[in-house]
Amino acid sequence: MKKTKSICPVCQKKIDAELTEVNGRILITKTCKEHGTFSATHWESIEVFNFAEKFDYFKYFGDANAPKNPEGCPYICVSCKNHVSSTVIGVIDVTKRCDLRCTICFSSFDEHEVNYEPSKEKIVEMLKFLCKRKPKPPALLFSGGEPLQRKDMPEIIGAAHKLRFMTILATNGVRLAESPELAEKLKRNGLNIVYLQFDSFHDKFYEKIRGRKLLKTKMQAIENCRKYDIEIILVN
Numbered sequence: 001m002k003k004t005k006s007i008c009p010v011c012q013k014k015i016d017a018e019l020t021e022v023n024g025r026i027l028i029t030k031t032c033k034e035h036g037t038f039s040a041t042h043w044e045s046i047e048v049f050n051f052a053e054k055f056d057y058f059k060y061f062g063d064a065n066a067p068k069n070p071e072g073c074p075y076i077c078v079s080c081k082n083h084v085s086s087t088v089i090g091v092i093d094v095t096k097r098c099d100l101r102c103t104i105c106f107s108s109f110d111e112h113e114v115n116y117e118p119s120k121e122k123i124v125e126m127l128k129f130l131c132k133r134k135p136k137p138p139a140l141l142f143s144g145g146e147p148l149q150r151k152d153m154p155e156i157i158g159a160a161h162k163l164r165f166m167t168i169l170a171t172n173g174v175r176l177a178e179s180p181e182l183a184e185k186l187k188r189n190g191l192n193i194v195y196l197q198f199d200s201f202h203d204k205f206y207e208k209i210r211g212r213k214l215l216k217t218k219m220q221a222i223e224n225c226r227k228y229d230i231e232i233i234l235v236n
């Protein structure tokens with residue numbers, strides 16, 4: 001049903017491949033002259049495959065074997081026009097401060113180090129800079145440290161919302177659990193999604209990784225977000 005390119009799993013040479021529909025799945029079949037024919041499930045669902053086809057960049061940007069790239073993808077990989085992409089989610093670290101001290105944390109809490117914490121004005125400047133990108137990134141992720149250590153986080157969310165970004169907040173959930181008012185304020189200012197650090201349903205993991213029992217806190221944070229209809233994505 002569709003011809004495409006793939007690579008031989010043995011010699012890694014680029015070879016022709018074909019996608020076919022078999023029992024509601026999409027199968028990819030490819031033959032290497034030296035190593036024979038290989039076949040595997042490419043997509044579990046024909047519906048999802050058809051949906052994803054809408055985002056097939058090759059259709060819009062031309063041939064993967066365009067003459068200016070004689071060997072074609074994937075041999076010359078320098079963000080060619082077939083694969084170049086732009087920022088989808090801009091990530092802004094708003095602080096290094098945190099109310100936890102996780103053993104696995106890569107944020108640095110060295111007290112002798114100058115703490116990185118851009119002012120609200122500086123962050124608004126960053127947002128405006130991102131607005132001018134073409135295409136403008138649709139979403140922003142505020143990260144840290146723990147972003148909710150900042151008292152002005154709702155205002156920062158508000159500024160991003162006014163500039164028509166989808167807003168995402170990565171948080172350990174401690175402040176959200178303590179304060180339904182904070183959840184309400186964030187929602188009111190335009191917060192769309194909370195990426196909630198969530199390791200397990202067992203406190204022994206939190207004690208090991210995060211240094212204290214946190215399951216109750218996490219559940220309370222979820223409760224408070226739900227109350228104000230903030231979408232939650234659990235992250236571990």
Ligand code: SF4
Pocket residue numbers: 098099100101102104105106107144145146172197
């Ligand atoms: S909650 Fe996040 S930022 Fe804070 S210590 Fe743990 S991993 Fe680091």
Ligand SMILES: [Zn+2]
Pocket residue numbers: 008009010011012013032033034035
């Ligand atoms: Zn081969």
